[in-house]
Amino acid sequence: MAEESQGTESPRFDQHTKEIDLVKRDPKHLNDEIVKVEFEEVMAEPEGSYSPGPVWRSSRSAFTASSYWGYRLLTAIFGVPLAVLWGFVYAAFSFCQVWAVVPCLRGYLLALECLVVTFPLCVRCFCDPFFQAVGGLLLSARLALRKES
Helix, strand or coil: CCCHHHCCCCCCCCCCCCCCCCCCCCCCCHHHHHHHHCCHCCCCCCCCCCCHHHHHHHHHHHHHHHHHHHHHHHHHHHHHCCCCHHHHHHHHHHHHHHHHHHHHHHHHHHHHHHHHHHHHHHHHHHHHHHHHHHHHHHCCCCCCCCCCC
C-alpha cells in the first residue's frame, strides 16, 4: 500500500532548482515605489525659471543614463556579496527560529499548562473560603448615618 501511494504522489517542489524568471523579477511587487523614480519626480523647475530646452533634455538623458548604468555597476560589484550576506542573515534568523525561539516558546507554554491546571485549584481551595468568610462578615454589618449639628 505504501508503494502505491509513492507512485501517485507528486514530486516535491524544490525552491533551489526552480527556474528564474528574467523578465518579471519582482512578481510580488515589493519595490514598486522604490524602483520607479523618474526624472520628473526628482527634478522640477518652477514656472518662470526654466532652463533652455536642450539643457533640460540633456539633464534628463544624463539622469536616466547615470541612474541606469549606476544601478548596473553597483549591482555588478555588490550584488553577489550582498546576496551572500543576506542569505546568511536570513539563514541565521531561520536557525534561531527553529532551534531557539520555537523550542523556548513550546517549553514556556508547556510550563504554563501546569499552572493553568493548578492555579484555579489553589484559588478554589484557599482564596474562595477566605473571601466567602469575609463576605459573610460584611453582609451582617449595618451602616448607620447620623448628622451631627
